[in-house]
Amino acid sequence: MENSIIDEKIINDLLPQKFGKAGKIWIALLTVICLVGLFAYYRQLRYGLVVTAMRDYVSWGIYISNFVFFVAISLVGSLITAIFRLAGVKWGSPLTRIAEIIAVAAIIFASLIIIVDMGSPERFYYLFTHGRIQSPIIWDVIVITTYFFISLLLLYYPLLPDIKILLRFKEKSGNGLHKFYGYLGSFWKGTPAQFKLSEKAINILCITIIPVAFTIHTVTSWLFATTYRPGWDSTNFGAYFIAGAFLVGAGAVVVAMYVFRKAYHLEKYITENHFEKMGRVVVLLSLLYLYFNMNEFLTPFFKMKKSEEGYLTGLFSGDFAPVFWFAILIGMIIPIIILLFKSGRKPLPVFIVGIMVIIGAWFKRYLIVTPTLLHPFLPMHDAPASYLHYFPSWEEWAITIGSLAGALLIITLLARIFPVIPIQETLTEQHEKAV
Amino acid sequence: MEKGNNSRRDFLLTGLITAGLISGCAPKADPFEAGASDIAVASGKKVKLLSVDGEEIEVDEAFLKPVPHMPPVSNTEARIGIPGKKFVMVIDLSRCKNLKKCQSACNHAHELNPGENWIKVDPMQDAEHTAPYWEPTTCMHCDEPPCVKVCPVDATFKRQDGIVLIDSDRCIGCRFCMAACPYSTRVFNWGAPEIAPAIAAQPYSCETSIPQKKGTVGKCDFCADMTRMGELPHCVSACPNGVFAFGDINEDSVSNGAETFRFSDLIKDKGGYRLMEDLGTKPSVYYLPPVSRNFPFESGLENDKVQNK
Numbered sequence: 001m002e003n004s005i006i007d008e009k010i011i012n013d014l015l016p017q018k019f020g021k022a023g024k025i026w027i028a029l030l031t032v033i034c035l036v037g038l039f040a041y042y043r044q045l046r047y048g049l050v051v052t053a054m055r056d057y058v059s060w061g062i063y064i065s066n067f068v069f070f071v072a073i074s075l076v077g078s079l080i081t082a083i084f085r086l087a088g089v090k091w092g093s094p095l096t097r098i099a100e101i102i103a104v105a106a107i108i109f110a111s112l113i114i115i116v117d118m119g120s121p122e123r124f125y126y127l128f129t130h131g132r133i134q135s136p137i138i139w140d141v142i143v144i145t146t147y148f149f150i151s152l153l154l155l156y157y158p159l160l161p162d163i164k165i166l167l168r169f170k171e172k173s174g175n176g177l178h179k180f181y182g183y184l185g186s187f188w189k190g191t192p193a194q195f196k197l198s199e200k201a202i203n204i205l206c207i208t209i210i211p212v213a214f215t216i217h218t219v220t221s222w223l224f225a226t227t228y229r230p231g232w233d234s235t236n237f238g239a240y241f242i243a244g245a246f247l248v249g250a251g252a253v254v255v256a257m258y259v260f261r262k263a264y265h266l267e268k269y270i271t272e273n274h275f276e277k278m279g280r281v282v283v284l285l286s287l288l289y290l291y292f293n294m295n296e297f298l299t300p301f302f303k304m305k306k307s308e309e310g311y312l313t314g315l316f317s318g319d320f321a322p323v324f325w326f327a328i329l330i331g332m333i334i335p336i337i338i339l340l341f342k343s344g345r346k347p348l349p350v351f352i353v354g355i356m357v358i359i360g361a362w363f364k365r366y367l368i369v370t371p372t373l374l375h376p377f378l379p380m381h382d383a384p385a386s387y388l389h390y391f392p393s394w395e396e397w398a399i400t401i402g403s404l405a406g407a408l409l410i411i412t413l414l415a416r417i418f419p420v421i422p423i424q425e426t427l428t429e430q431h432e433k434a435v
Numbered sequence: 436m437e438k439g440n441n442s443r444r445d446f447l448l449t450g451l452i453t454a455g456l457i458s459g460c461a462p463k464a465d466p467f468e469a470g471a472s473d474i475a476v477a478s479g480k481k482v483k484l485l486s487v488d489g490e491e492i493e494v495d496e497a498f499l500k501p502v503p504h505m506p507p508v509s510n511t512e513a514r515i516g517i518p519g520k521k522f523v524m525v526i527d528l529s530r531c532k533n534l535k536k537c538q539s540a541c542n543h544a545h546e547l548n549p550g551e552n553w554i555k556v557d558p559m560q561d562a563e564h565t566a567p568y569w570e571p572t573t574c575m576h577c578d579e580p581p582c583v584k585v586c587p588v589d590a591t592f593k594r595q596d597g598i599v600l601i602d603s604d605r606c607i608g609c610r611f612c613m614a615a616c617p618y619s620t621r622v623f624n625w626g627a628p629e630i631a632p633a634i635a636a637q638p639y640s641c642e643t644s645i646p647q648k649k650g651t652v653g654k655c656d657f658c659a660d661m662t663r664m665g666e667l668p669h670c671v672s673a674c675p676n677g678v679f680a681f682g683d684i685n686e687d688s689v690s691n692g693a694e695t696f697r698f699s700d701l702i703k704d705k706g707g708y709r710l711m712e713d714l715g716t717k718p719s720v721y722y723l724p725p726v727s728r729n730f731p732f733e734s735g736l737e738n739d740k741v742q743n744k
Contacts, residue, residue, distance in 0.1 A: 048649045049608070050626030056551075059613040059623060119608020119623065119650030123588075126607050130588040137587035137611055226585065228617045228714055376619045377711060378572060382538075382555035 014423045030409040037402015040395040051395045057380050058373045058390035063117040065365040066400050070110035071220050076249025077103025077151050078213035082206035094269050094421045098256045100155040105410035107148045109403045136222045143216045150209045157202050160188040161424035217245045230308040231372035240292040247285040251357030254278050258351035260420050269421050279345030290332045311375040320371050323363050331360020513641035516594025525680040525689050528725035531569040533735030540673030546645050548628035553655040567732045568725035574620045574655035575718030582612035597719050598657045600641045606651035621654045
């Protein structure tokens with residue numbers, strides 16, 4: 001009897017809620033940013049990539065940086081859901097849905113932004129009709145598609161028991177949404193056989209998603225590392241990218257945890273203990289990423305080969321030095337210092353650290369792409385003056401910021417439709433605790 | 436064919452008419468006798484021509500008959516290349532004074548968007564105390580081309596005769612090839628290229644690389660259409676100083692138009708080398724070092740300004 005009252009309370013706490021005033025303003029703001037981005041993309045389609053500031057030397061710009069950023073963030077789905085689950089980390093279960101939602105939103109926009117970067121996007125399907133397996137781009141297409149579907153399923157299967165609960169609240173969810181829930185999961189009766197099957201499927205997905213996640217970001221790093229360019233020609237690149245991806249993904253999760261906790265009053269479900277634990281995860285990942293950064297920069301710096309000299313001095317003390325040291329400090333050093341203290345692992349400081357990590361990570365991706373391209377082997381000489389430097393045009397900023405807003409919009413909408421904390425799992429854990 | 440490549444074909448046709456007439460006009464026999472029945476009656480208007488012997492001769496205008504041109508090569512054929520050939524270029528740095536005639540001839544012949552160059556001429560100085568020199572670069576037409584390796588859709592390809600070309604109808608504009616090329620030779624059409632509408636409307640040919648298209652990559656094509664006709668690329672014939680020599684490594688001969696060299700002797704005697712040999716790309720373009728120069732480095736400076744656009 002007492003149990004069912006607690007159950008109802010939990011369900012009531014965790015059901016998706018309609019947007020309040022702040023939510024509506026948030027949605028409107030994101031939509032406007034997306035529309036500006038769409039307008040910029042319309043201009044790009046009409047006039048060509050000439051509307052960007054990219055030219056023959058800097059032939060990849062913030063679109064590609066942003067692509068790498070999205071792929072990096074999407075890795076969090078595998079970290080929180082799969083690795084925690086397989087390692088038997090129980091406290092992580094309220095965070096799995098948040099992680100999967102972020103992963104799906106990020107991987108969608110990673111694919112979109114790569115199409116945006118193409119000079120002839122109307123030929124996108126050539127990748128499938130004329131694809132050649134020896135090109136790392138094709139590897140990327142294959143693994144990103146695979147990762148997208150696994151992520152989608154990892155979001156969907158654990159949702160099924162929750163959808164059964166949601167279907168009970170027709171008046172709360174409204175007609176349209178109720179129909180949508182029915183469409184998604186009315187076949188789920190919650191029988192032990194179904195639970196067993198779902199458990200098995202989720203386990204298989206968790207095991208497969210880990211190598212696929214490692215592959216998507218390793219292959220993304222190979223888009224650079226398979227070239228001869230100074231700064232890209234590195235055997236460290238795969239591991240360096242993966243470490244950075246786990247860090248920014250964990251940063252995104254703590255930010256989302258904080259925001260959802262505040263917006264939906266989930267203090268009982270996402271506790272201070274979660275922030276304490278995630279804080280430890282973030283500090284570990286920051287240290288790991290710092291280690292790979294040392295690997296990436298210290299040995300070339302020691303040798304100062306002529307072909308890399310311009311690139312390295314540009315980063316350490318030249319044009320890119322402010323951004324470089326900013327990204328290192330805000331993306332790794334300061335987070336490590338804050339999180340090493342117990343009081344630094346309270347919700348608010350962890351949230352701030354998460355934001356710092358994300359901003360640092362975005363600029364880090366910028367530094368991975370642009371400085372290398374500005375240091376080719378042969379001198380940049382016999383070319384128009386505009387080819388010799390790079391600062392993104394307003395269209396590039398609008399499209400890039402629009403894509404970030406778009407990802408946030410998808411995250412917000414998914415959180416509106418589905419419970420951000422798995423209801424059924426919370427109930428089960430509650431029952432286990434009671435016994 | 437009439438629709439295709441108007442201005443260039445017309446130009447070539449005129450050349451071929453002249454060539455045809457000259458060979459037919461040796462003063463031994465009446466060259467027009469055999470075909471006289473289907474030729475119009477003499478109009479009385481005379482055209483002056485130069486014979487192979489250097490004599491000035493007069494021919495009636497009505498006898499001028501176009502020599503049929505070679506049929507255009509389909510893009511499928513263009514992917515295969517010319518059997519038995521392996522093209523090479525030798526660039527003699529001791530002869531270059533940055534005149535950039537190569538560049539303008541190339542830009543004109545390929546109808547490039549203004550400001551874009553497939554041939555670049557860079558002032559080079561390898562170390563503090565070494566002498567500066569001018570270095571023209573084209574596509575290196577590598578035997579292990581990094582650009583071809585990374586192309587996801589087979590838009591850029593290497594032929595059996597060693598030439599690396601681009602199919603602009605296939606290129607998706609991902610620019611991975613540009614990132615992969617260590618010689619920074621590739622050029623992107625960021626916007627719609629400014630070319631005559633009649634040329635822009637032509638079907639794309641891999642061998643002429645015309646017309647360049649918005650959102651696709653372009654680069655030096657070793658003038659594959661010229662080499663198919665047994666002629667020299669435009670940069671080679673445009674250079675008044677004979678910097679470029681072009682030929683077939685299987686025949687062991689290269690020519691700059693005025694002189695013909697045995698390729699192996701040239702490389703041996705002058706210490707020929709290739710750029711960035713350590714990368715293993717195996718270029719088809721060889722360089723001769725800037726020794727015993729024809730011009731001082733400074734003579735090229737006035738022609739060297741960074742373009743403003």
